[in-house]
Amino acid sequence: MNDSRRTLVRFRNVGKTYDGVTPVVDRLDLDIYEGEFLSLLGPSGSGKTTCLMMLAGFESPTSGEIWLGETLLNTTPPHKRNIGMVFQNYALFPHMTVAQNVGYALTVRRTPAAEKAAAVAAALDMVRMGEFAGRLPRQLSGGQQQRVALARALVFNPKLVLMDEPLGALDKRLREHMQIELKELHRELGVTFVYVTHDQSEALTMSDRVAVFDAGRIQQIDRVDALYETPSNNNVAGFVGDSNTFIGELLSIDGQQCEIALSNGQRLRGLAVGELRIGAEVRGCARPERLALLDPLQTPAPGGALNVLRAQSEGALYFGDHMRVRFSLPGQETGFVKVPLDNTMLQRCRAGDTVCLAISATHVRVFAHEPSTSHGVHHAH
Template structure:
């Protein structure tokens, strides 16, 4: 999709609060019409500031934000026509559920009949059509979150912005709401921009994820590509679990390279950042990609099982290598031969799944 077809574009956007340190640096981003885009990153990475600039609650220090090709950098929040859902729900306690949902329509001075029809539709959308006369204090956190979502959707916005909206919910309810939100997005086709620091949440719900760190987007990609092919150390370590080994490059061969571990063992992997011979590198492989080998073979390291951890749907072996590095290995339940603690094992990392980063 070209920039002209994108719903929202950020071009050269920067933000500083003190005039010296940049919270967001030279941000160029296209948000596609109808997509579910998550902004993922640790605290202070710039993701929430980016969302607040898009909402109009913060102004960029430099650069331009456009909606449908038209600049909105100086358009006030109430004229952008975006739905917004916050972590604390921000419901009016003295209003009923129906009154809370109707509030954006009152502000827009809709005729009463149209207003009531839209509120009814919004309540049905979030499966709360029998709860319109309740007050927020009479509802659970998950129900309040649905009301906040219905209020954000009731006026048919072209964009819905969400800032950690499920952060206050317990794990089981949060996972249930993730599935509901994704299904709702598919049904409505509205563009969602979602801020989270929870990597699993971002992978579960999104079409694409933009990973932020230090005010910059480190990688923006489809969720499967983000997980399988991280472009640098930060993304590899922040998104998903990783077995990490320190090594030095021994030889390079096009897109691959051979590395030597401190123990002298040699491995081959994908040379992501074009490391050269002698460079100190980090080798990363997902725990579920590591295989228990019968004996030493190419791309194998030896280790000792320190611990076996039961996760319900899988087992994890905590293994220590001769270099003192620790590696987690994920095994499916029912694996034919699970070693016991103290057992020596051979760990095979397929070269196509080992990524080498400068």
């Protein structure tokens, strides 16, 4: 999809350290395509915001090069980069009206008055804030201030707009509404958006591609559907969406197919990802919606492409549009299955009941067992 697009930004072997020892960003290579919506996703301290700040010019790389088109940015001051920026706290001037705030960048650039007025009006209309031009920031709601900050970032027709957790201060409902608005605006304008967030559902909802950061490096960069369905390692599987983890010993491997033995003697077949060794400890990961509940009395014989695991129910949780049945296996983290509300098997999932879980081997991804550096399973709600 992206190979035909022109590359707008190039990070080449970029490193950043504050103490000369610990890398905050570690040998980063990244291409950002013209017109795409790219999210940088990761836990606190993973390097994503530092990466954004180096692109904006508020931080300098310790090593490597950052290019915007044919311009090397390393020595270009922030105000000469033609990059729009939206911060989490909006950073609006309290003593200036909405129109003055939006026009500030043009005032600094000494844009002629008539041209400036037209550009400010157009930018405010773009975010549906035209009628608020004469108000002060304190007279606006959080969502309205967010729109003004966005208009200010767009008013000088930048090639690139950077956003640092811009919806973090909004309540859940308004945040979800603004996600849709931002995505629509991006589609209409065709400007390149680079968006920093630690919220994986936000990244999946809005982006064309997502780069998952951990420990200063990009763990995987991919289209959102590929990132969710085919995570490249255990950290990505745990951070993007919900994931059940089954730890065991690798028994056999045949091409991409492999089989692992769990500590209670049950076996699980799946797809091998990356370098795996027979006899080593591995992790099988499966999305909760890929598991199905079977009747324990009518369980098919093990074998074939379907894994069948017997587990103990830890009870069911109501989530409005579905139920989540929690289950446990000896020596494993508690997992869960997403179950439609009309599933008759729910009556047999009281805490302590035996449950049978079925999952196709094609939906189990098996990774080498690495200690997770991100914050474990990150549950989407």
